[in-house]
Amino acid sequence: MRRALAKLTAKQLAMYPEYQAPTARLARYFKVRPEELLLTNGGDDALRVFFDTFVEAGSGIQICEPTFPMYRYYAEIYGARISALRYGSEMEFPLESVIAELRKKPRVLFLANPNNPTGTLFGFEELEKILRAATHTAVVMDEAYAEFSGFTAVPWIRKFPHLFVARTFSKVAGLASLRLGAVIACKESLALVRRAMPPFPVNLAALVAAEAAVNDRVTMQAYVSEVQRLRPWLAAELQKLGVRSFPSAGNFLFANFGPAGPALSRKLEKQGILLRERTRDMGPGFVRISIGTPAEMKKLLKAIRKEWKAPA
Ligand SMILES: Cc1ncc(COP(=O)(O)O)c(C=O)c1O
Numbered sequence: 001m002r003r004a005l006a007k008l009t010a011k012q013l014a015m016y017p018e019y020q021a022p023t024a025r026l027a028r029y030f031k032v033r034p035e036e037l038l039l040t041n042g043g044d045d046a047l048r049v050f051f052d053t054f055v056e057a058g059s060g061i062q063i064c065e066p067t068f069p070m071y072r073y074y075a076e077i078y079g080a081r082i083s084a085l086r087y088g089s090e091m092e093f094p095l096e097s098v099i100a101e102l103r104k105k106p107r108v109l110f111l112a113n114p115n116n117p118t119g120t121l122f123g124f125e126e127l128e129k130i131l132r133a134a135t136h137t138a139v140v141m142d143e144a145y146a147e148f149s150g151f152t153a154v155p156w157i158r159k160f161p162h163l164f165v166a167r168t169f170s171k172v173a174g175l176a177s178l179r180l181g182a183v184i185a186c187k188e189s190l191a192l193v194r195r196a197m198p199p200f201p202v203n204l205a206a207l208v209a210a211e212a213a214v215n216d217r218v219t220m221q222a223y224v225s226e227v228q229r230l231r232p233w234l235a236a237e238l239q240k241l242g243v244r245s246f247p248s249a250g251n252f253l254f255a256n257f258g259p260a261g262p263a264l265s266r267k268l269e270k271q272g273i274l275l276r277e278r279t280r281d282m283g284p285g286f287v288r289i290s291i292g293t294p295a296e297m298k299k300l301l302k303a304i305r306k307e308w309k310a311p312a
Pocket residue numbers: 042043044045068112115116142144168169170176179180181
């Protein structure tokens with residue numbers, strides 16, 4: 001990937017980017033046609049476009065919390081009415097409430113699948129029920145972590161024109177700094193979103209790096225396999241220490257350290273280990289732990305053993 005970036009010439013850098021050829025090649029990665037793929041400036045922007053396309057002040061949008069905070073963030077900026085449902089106490093997806101709430105005809109339903117931070121994943125059966133209930137709603141499946149879950153709604157875009165899939169190259173391809181995301185939908189629906197896009201939303205370095213990443217399937221697959229191997233192992237190790245974690249389909253685990261959690265996070269931070277705290281919205285001790293290398297995970301467990309005691 002860095003070799004591909006180093007090959008960029010001064011002439012290429014001086015020119016506005018050309019999207020047709022890279023889009024065609026990246027479309028192959030997602031197994032869609034080029035006209036079904038819209039490249040965006042990161043995954044965040046692959047979400048913002050729905051506000052430009054479908055939302056005006058006072059429009060309803062639907063989300064399930066806790067989730068990725070950008071849906072709420074954009075909704076507040078655009079003055080949308082937010083209907084926020086909750087994941088269950090076992091972090092289960094609130095399917096029945098989502099379906100009931102769709103009767104109010106929100107403009108857009110945002111679903112992170114797998115969900116960040118809970119790791120919750122639902123499958124085709126739930127998705128089909130949602131799509132059939134969403135008679136007046138654009139359904140945005142935010143699949144930032146799809147590669148780690150093995151599930152994607154992409155094959156359904158032609159069957160359901162109100163289905164939009166948002167993807168990112170930040171996670172599995174490790175390109176967070178270059179900002180490349182994508183919206184995938186059937187040609188006609190994607191044309192609506194395209195209309196709201198500026199002419200050059202994506203930079204050439206991001207395109208070159210993303211192509212190099214998807215061409216190196218071996219590296220990407222090795223990373224996914226490593227995450228899938230370490231995920232249950234870390235959950236089991238945490239359980240031995242008395243720490244509750246929830247089944248996750250992402251490259252992270254959602255765990256609950258209880259009331260002593262915030263103090264533990266502060267101690268770990270001093271050792272350079274960062275846990276993503278969710279105390280504020282979930283209660284004390286809830287954290288999202290990214291799955292790193294085996295050495296990083298061992299270091300984390302060692303630090304937890306030293307700094308934390310399960311309540312008796
Ligand atoms: C669920 C979800 N969607 C989208 C994104 C945005 O990704 P990007 O870094 O490409 O903006 C993230 C990043 O954490 C995420 O967790």
